[in-house]
Amino acid sequence: MLWKNTSTQFGHISILIHWLVALSVYGMFALGLWMVSLNYYDAWYHKAPEIHKSIGFVLFLLMIFRVLWRFISPPPKALDSYSNLVKISSTLVKISLYLLLFGIFLSGYLISTADGQPISIFGYFEIPAIWSDEGIQADSAGVVHLYLAWTLIILSILHAIAALKHHFIDRDVTLKRILGIRSWLGN
Ligand code: HEM
Numbered sequence: 525m526l527w528k529n530t531s532t533q534f535g536h537i538s539i540l541i542h543w544l545v546a547l548s549v550y551g552m553f554a555l556g557l558w559m560v561s562l563n564y565y566d567a568w569y570h571k572a573p574e575i576h577k578s579i580g581f582v583l584f585l586l587m588i589f590r591v592l593w594r595f596i597s598p599p600p601k602a603l604d605s606y607s608n609l610v611k612i613s614s615t616l617v618k619i620s621l622y623l624l625l626f627g628i629f630l631s632g633y634l635i636s637t638a639d640g641q642p643i644s645i646f647g648y649f650e651i652p653a654i655w656s657d658e659g660i661q662a663d664s665a666g667v668v669h670l671y672l673a674w675t676l677i678i679l680s681i682l683h684a685i686a687a688l689k690h691h692f693i694d695r696d697v698t699l700k701r702i703l704g705i706r707s708w709l710g711n
Contacts, residue, residue, distance in 0.1 A: 549625075640653050
């Protein structure tokens with residue numbers, strides 16, 4: 525098993541986190557859009573936001589670990605075949621993806637705690653409300669949360685299209701590295 529990243533390959537920890545976060549982001553986006561369309565009498569009206577907030581908190585912890593993991597085990601080097609433009613733009617996109625995720629966590633926390641109530645995490649424990657200002661905070665954090673989520677989805681789709689372009693047109697190992705294909709084969 526290749527747990528840590530090397531200078532040429534992503535290790536299993538980074539690969540697992542990348543795909544867990546990617547799948548959760550698309551799932552949370554769909555769940556978020558669906559739950560705000562529910563009416564008060566719907567059976568999921570309270571349950572869906574509880575699940576959305578609890579998964580959001582777990583994702584937040586996972587992202588903290590992911591940032592720490594980058595220092596413990598730095599990602600592989602850019603391929604020699606990348607142009608400077610590709611190197612700079614891909615770095616900017618990755619930094620933006622990280623910042624968008626943390627912006628979404630913060631705005632989500634502000635929406636949920638605007639009324640001064642803590643957030644229950646799967647009913648096991650609670651995250652306390654630090655700031656609360658019901659009117660303005662819930663509305664403005666809600667708008668920010670929605671716009672950041674849309675930006676994250678669009679940027680991640682462009683990021684995925686770039687990965688597919690590397691695979692099918694440039695025929696390099698960019699996509700294979702994040703799928704762990706070489707390490708599965710023991711290379
Ligand atoms: C919401 C969804 C996604 C997010 C937030 C995301 C985020 C990221 C981040 C932050 C990195 C950098 C990893 C690091 O250096 O630690 C990365 C790498 C990568 N991602 Fe994604 N990703 C998403 C979806 C996807 C999808 C759907 C694909 C492909 C179909 C993809 C392909 C890749 C590839 C190939 C790399 C490695 C790039 C390299 O070697 O420099 N990602 N992703």
